[in-house]
Amino acid sequence: MRYVGRVPGPPLDRFIDDIYCLSGVPRYRRVLVPPMPSAHLFINLGDPVQLTVPDLAVPSASLVDGWFMGLWTERFLLAYPARVRMVGVHFKPWGLSAFTDIPALELRNRCVPVDAVWQRALERIRGRLGELGAAVDALDLVEQELRSRLVESRSDTLDLVAQVGTRLARSYGSVSVAALGDAAGVSGNHLTAQFKSHVGVTPKRVARIYRFARLILSVDARGPVDWTEFAHAAGYFDQAHASKEFKDFTGHTPTGYLALRRRFPAEDRFPPDAGPMPIE
Template sequence: MEYVGIVPAPPLDRFIDDIYCLTGVPRHRLMNVPPMPSAHLFLHHGGPVRLWDSDRSVPPALMTDGWFMGVWTRRFLFAYPPRVRLVGVHFKPWGMSPFAGLPAAELRNRWAPLDAVWQRSADRIRNRIGDAASAAEALRVVEEELRSHLAVAPARGLDLVRHTGGWLETSHGTVAVRALADAAGVSGNHLAGLFKDHVGVTPKRMARIYRFARLIVSVDALRPVDWSGLAQTAGYFDHAHFSREFKDFTGHTPTEYLALRRRFPAERRDPQDLGPMPAD
């Protein structure tokens, strides 16, 4: 598939990593997605997209227009239609908060139709995207929509979460949560409460996801992989814990994951796109 993406101009870049457009025929229809340090907005112009939670007690969903997804702490699966035209937004973990207008915990490990979050917006936005003459124009449409929904004033605690979340991002999750709270001048419980409001998960859980993302990005499937060395660099100092978390997050052992990556190399080199794996 063809990828076209932009980093939005300020102030959106405080909350969004990129806005992108995917078009074409997918190499793989069914994808397995581990937890990654982002939340999402998807707007789809192709056939319906099916989503499954790895928690089998959660019923699957069929999405036909647009939907929001919060930060995930476990893997999920989705199935592309035969032909894809999708516009998406990679929010930073705290980035959906000033646009969605609801506690981030309500979208943790969940998806919600666009109209349930932005009332009666899906048809209008999809029509504007459909009228766009190019992918670049479609991205400008979405950027305008995001600007129109950005809260004028940040909600209580968002600036603090953005600052400490940025520290987690740059340290790849290796900074101690206690150090985050001390640097912010708040208690650990207070910081955790703010993260639940604006990210949907605690700083400790977010650190785990950043740590895992760093490890995945470090894997070069074309060369021999020193899993112990990569795990230690990423901040895993207990090999048994690393193995359990890797299997929980991907559904594979490290050896199985490496074999899969060698069969189906990732097309891009960033956490959002190195994470998803073929599941068909």
């Protein structure tokens, strides 16, 4: 499967990590996706993608045409079709609030059809994407759509969350909520309320996800791994704390994850494969 992506220019880069195209035969048809610091937009030009959560009482979802995903705080499973053709956007945790007025709490751990967020837009967008052959043209089109939908008169509270969230991202979640509030000149309770409004979770939860992302993305499964060293580098109190978080987020122990990655290596220069894990 081929990945082509880029970071958009200002002001979109305050809210978006990258815009990308996926196409071709997936290396792994089924992958487990741990909580990562992103919300998503997917525009599917191919066959449906199946999404399943570990809770067997929750039915799987067939994702067709296009959908938004808010920030996820639990792992989920994706089953790709035999061939993939998709355009996607990785939003920063607070990014969707700059393009929609749907409360972030309503998007947390949920998939929502594009037309439920952007009224009657999906058919037009998919139609135009279907006429394009080059990935770079598809990226241009989606970026233009995002620029047209960016809310120019953003609230001061979204700017506050973006400012604090950027600091969380740069510190990989190592700054306390109290210190973040003090630096921003607001109380911890106010900051928590605004994160719930624009992200769907508390700043403490966002910090946990950034910290875990640093841990999992920094591990090179091709060589020996000192988990104690990695745990401290990622900001965990000790290895036991990191191991519990790893199990909660992935369903695997760190040792089990390494064994899986050594059997199924991540693809070089393929960002979407850095966090998701193949399922046997």
